[in-house]
Amino acid sequence: MPVIMFSRTPNTKRPRHGAFSLSRRLLRGLALCLVLFSLAAQAADGPGRNAIASAHPAATAAGHEILAAGGNAFDAAVAVSAALAVVEPYSSGIGGGGFWLIHRAEDGFTTMIDGRERAPLAAHRDMYLDAEGEVIPRASVDGPLSAGIPGEPAALAHLAGTYGRLPLAESLVPAIRLAEEGFAVDAHYRRMAGFRLEALRASEDATRLFLRGANVPEEGTVIRQLELAATLRALAERGHDGFYKGEVAEKLVNGVRAGGGIWSLQDLADYEIVERDPVHGEYRGITVTAAAPPSSGGMVLVEALNILEGYDLQQMDAATRTHVIVEAMRRAYRDRAEYLGDPDYVDMPLSRLTHPQYAAGLRAGIRLDRATPSSLLPGVVDTTPKGEDTTHFSIIDGDGNRVAATLSINYPFGAAWVVPGTGVLLNDEMDDFSAKPGVPNVYGLVGAEANAIEPGKRMLSSMTPTFLDDGERIAVVGTPGGSRIISMVLLAALEFSEGRDAKAMVERRRFHHQFLPDAIQFEPLAFDDALQLELQSRGHELQPLDSSYGNMHVVIWDLEKRRVEAASDGRGVGKAEVR
Numbered sequence: 001m002p003v004i005m006f007s008r009t010p011n012t013k014r015p016r017h018g019a020f021s022l023s024r025r026l027l028r029g030l031a032l033c034l035v036l037f038s039l040a041a042q043a044a045d046g047p048g049r050n051a052i053a054s055a056h057p058a059a060t061a062a063g064h065e066i067l068a069a070g071g072n073a074f075d076a077a078v079a080v081s082a083a084l085a086v087v088e089p090y091s092s093g094i095g096g097g098g099f100w101l102i103h104r105a106e107d108g109f110t111t112m113i114d115g116r117e118r119a120p121l122a123a124h125r126d127m128y129l130d131a132e133g134e135v136i137p138r139a140s141v142d143g144p145l146s147a148g149i150p151g152e153p154a155a156l157a158h159l160a161g162t163y164g165r166l167p168l169a170e171s172l173v174p175a176i177r178l179a180e181e182g183f184a185v186d187a188h189y190r191r192m193a194g195f196r197l198e199a200l201r202a203s204e205d206a207t208r209l210f211l212r213g214a215n216v217p218e219e220g221t222v223i224r225q226l227e228l229a230a231t232l233r234a235l236a237e238r239g240h241d242g243f244y245k246g247e248v249a250e251k252l253v254n255g256v257r258a259g260g261g262i263w264s265l266q267d268l269a270d271y272e273i274v275e276r277d278p279v280h281g282e283y284r285g286i287t288v289t290a291a292a293p294p295s296s297g298g299m300v301l302v303e304a305l306n307i308l309e310g311y312d313l314q315q316m317d318a319a320t321r322t323h324v325i326v327e328a329m330r331r332a333y334r335d336r337a338e339y340l341g342d343p344d345y346v347d348m349p350l351s352r353l354t355h356p357q358y359a360a361g362l363r364a365g366i367r368l369d370r371a372t373p374s375s376l377l378p379g380v381v382d383t384t385p386k387g388e389d390t391t392h393f394s395i396i397d398g399d400g401n402r403v404a405a406t407l408s409i410n411y412p413f414g415a416a417w418v419v420p421g422t423g424v425l426l427n428d429e430m431d432d433f434s435a436k437p438g439v440p441n442v443y444g445l446v447g448a449e450a451n452a453i454e455p456g457k458r459m460l461s462s463m464t465p466t467f468l469d470d471g472e473r474i475a476v477v478g479t480p481g482g483s484r485i486i487s488m489v490l491l492a493a494l495e496f497s498e499g500r501d502a503k504a505m506v507e508r509r510r511f512h513h514q515f516l517p518d519a520i521q522f523e524p525l526a527f528d529d530a531l532q533l534e535l536q537s538r539g540h541e542l543q544p545l546d547s548s549y550g551n552m553h554v555v556i557w558d559l560e561k562r563r564v565e566a567a568s569d570g571r572g573v574g575k576a577e578v579r
């Protein structure tokens with residue numbers, strides 16, 4: 001099984017849960033100290049109970065089933081990922097990729113499994129441009145030409161083989177069963193299928209599997225995916241090679257090429273996951289551990305928090321607080337567009353971007369009474385982000401192992417194209433590259449040369465699986481939501497820093513600024529009239545959204561109270577469960 005491992009964090013576990021807690025309590029008396037030390041020691045061993053929050057009840061159940069069978073959080077992560085691939089075909093899948101941020105309790109080892117898709121070897125910088133050098137509409141969004149080489153199967157094989165207690169085949173059982181028995185269409189499925197109806201109709205297999213009479217299926221319609229079950233079985237039986245070599249690989253390459261794509265057997269045979277050191281930061285006593293490039297999530301999150309560290313947000317009035325958070329988002333998203341890409345292809349000033357002194361310089365340019373127009377910072381084109389895609393789950397097992405995983409096939413239903421005979425719905429993650437530096441993608445995100453297309457390169461992502469640890473509580477956090485992912489995790493981190501629980505973190509009303517377009521988007525009820533007027537008077541353009549966004553899933557282990565809690569976003573249909 002090809003795997004690259006480098007720059008892993010050897011031990012990010014700090015001793016404070018044992019020794020530091022003990023010394024604090026010595027001040028309160030020896031007897032109390034002894035009792036509490038024993039509690040802290042138990043807590044440090046693990047919360048004792050398993051907590052999972054994911055975007056679908058069947059996926060949460062799949063994870064708990066594997067934990068009950070003797071698996072750990074990493075086995076459960078395999079089960080949840082694979083189940084989501086079946087029951088949320090509009091969000092993620094084995095035709096896609098993602099980032100699994102993991103922490104192993106026994107030695108404090110933390111790493112990020114980078115299962116991001118790669119550009120095919122035949123890809124080239126201008127592949128989505130016409131003869132005039134203009135971006136060909138939809139070419140990087142619909143159909144096989146928009147698909148990167150999937151990383152999720154490799155990541156699942158690696159998670160099970162390297163970190164799990166159970167064989168991969170056992171952890172894939174719930175997903176195979178779901179694919180064979182089917183799941184019922186709900187209102188969210190109908191909305192996603194309606195959004196991608198025309199594109200789905202262009203694929204014979206997608207039409208047969210995901211539509212009925214070439215239309216959006218009625219609620220309650222059962223979606224069975226027998227070819228996908230067979231492909232999952234090949235993965236279960238042969239591990240990594242069951243997907244990337246042999247019969248499945250040949251069907252994938254033949255099908256993609258027949259549909260106008262450019263995959264080769266070599267692309268699949270060459271695919272490797274990479275273990276990467278996550279991005280680390282500190283915010284008001286909280287250690288932040290989040291996704292590293294090729295995700296921009298950790299960098300933007302830490303840069304924005306570093307800027308905000310210089311303000312006492314809790315003492316500010318609502319308008320000033322919102323204003324400085326927006327200004328921090330603006331600057332961090334600007335740096336995303338300018339600098340970030342695949343670390344195996346581009347040099348990035350990551351340590352500068354995440355350094356508190358760099359943030360202090362940016363903070364100095366923020367006026368409390370006036371918005372900074374994005375046009376005064378280096379930048380380019382303007383458009384409106386849209387889309388609702390991707391998925392996230394959070395797990396802490398009874399031993400304290402944890403997983404924050406954000407997975408994607410990019411746009412809803414990805415490329416909307418299923419490879420005949422495999423049940424594999426292709427991603428359209430190639431749209432996350434800058435098809436033409438400076439021209440925005442479907443989320444309105446612009447990028448520079450660092451994220452230009454190159455053969456074998458990973459496209460820049462916004463996925464932000466994150467751990468927050470304030471010494472007393474550990475949170476596992478993440479959400480889907482395209483370009484808004486990072487700002488949602490930022491707002492959740494601020495909630496956590498003010499002592500709020502998992503439910504408050506997922507329920508918080510959201511707002512977003514991503515440098516371009518130069519406007520604050522906000523959910524219904526996020527800003528009252530007075531706040532809107534005050535922000536406008538400081539020069540902010542407001543873009544009220546007519547619906548909510550995001551689908552956050554949070555698990556918190558409270559070491560002081562020796563309790564785990566889990567919450568799934570009420571905006572989605574997910575389920576959080578502690579057993």
Ligand code: GLY
Pocket residue numbers: 390408409410411429432460461462463482483
């Ligand atoms: N495809 C969404 C992301 O990776 O950010």
